[in-house]
Amino acid sequence: MSLISQSGESLVLSQGRSLNPRLYAIAGGLALAFVVVPLVASDYWLSSIIIPTIVMGVAGLGLNLLMGYAGLVSLGSAAFMSVGAFASYNLLLRLPFLPLPVVLVLAGLIAAAAGLVFGLPSLRIKGFYLGASTLGAQFFFEWLFTNYNWFSNGSQSLTISAPRLQFFDHDLTSATGRYLFVAVTAAVLIGFAYAVIKSRVGREWMAIRDMDTAASVIGIAVVRRKLLAFAVSSFVCGIAGALWAFGYLGTADAHAFNLDKSFQVLFIVLIGGTATISGNFLGAAFIVLMPILLDRLAPLTGLQVLADQGALANIQHIIFGVIIIALLIKEPEGLARLVRRISLPSRRRVAARSD
DSSP: OHHHHHHHHHHHHHHHHHHHHHHHHHHHHHHHHIIIHHHHHHHHHHHIIIIHHHHHHHHHHHHHHHITTTTOOOSHHHHHHHHHHHHHHHHHHHOOOOOOOHHHHHHHHHHHHHHHHGGGGGTOOHHHHHHHHHHHHHHHHHHHHHHHTTTTTTTTTTTEHHHHHHHHTTTOOOOOHHHHHHHHHHHHHHHHHHHHHHHHHOOOOHHHHHHHHHHTHHHHHHOHHHHHHHHHHHHHHHHHHHHIIIIIIIOOOOOSHHHHHHHHHHHHHHHHHOOHHHHHHHHHHHHHHHHHHHHHHHHHHTTTSOOOOHHHHHHHHHHHHHHHHHHHHOOOOOHHHHHHHHHHHHHHHHHHOOO
């Protein structure tokens, strides 16, 4: 009995030591996001850098649930973002009694329904052909919201803007208010994604990703799980679209969610790393910050003297593309893997000191 009790105590202690660093990291991240950043960051940093990084990270999270964990392909992420944006706009406009969190959830569910419909081809085709078929969603919804101004409340410019952005009479239109609105929503979606990944559904997704035939043999409902992956992915992307329209831009139209936006989300997943949660936000930070950095470095390199503004923009795009290619060649598993590899020695030192 004494041996059993001692072994049990040692197991509890070892589990406590393994959990503490993760709990400390989560607590530190929450303190940084909800205490330090609102107090320290300027309105420019909040509105132009931090908010778009978080929102694009959320969109990347939605696509990564589909690509990284379920092994499916989509090139129409921006389409489901547009569904979420226009759905939340119309819900706020036509049902003003609904609180903002309920509107976001309903908009996400409407986007999930759209994703479910356009995910039906995944039952028959795979890989590149599935990616090509999802382009149909991209072109369809951009055409729909451009040609029917009912979705934009009869606006001749076909633009939408948030009728109200408040929660329990708290105004969220300031830079800090919009940041907290986006950050809280992102934190909830991260927790939701983590719970899904660790659940039976997440394990079945990964089994389908590795070999769907074997997954079917062992009793996994492959058809339902694939459709659920499209629905959950579109749900997260739909909420990201609402955040992009109202938390970041303030106003948007269908062209704000064009094919370029879908490729941006795809690059976020590839750069940050598939089958990872933190990598989505690392990839989003790379996508948002790198063009700004190249723009700031242009005067230092003398390119502004040698080329006009149009040529300079093209040169920056070329440099940006070369950096992405070099990064993917050097670290094909993404920035998340690179960060883990760099931080591994420090984690080992912390583990050794705890032992």
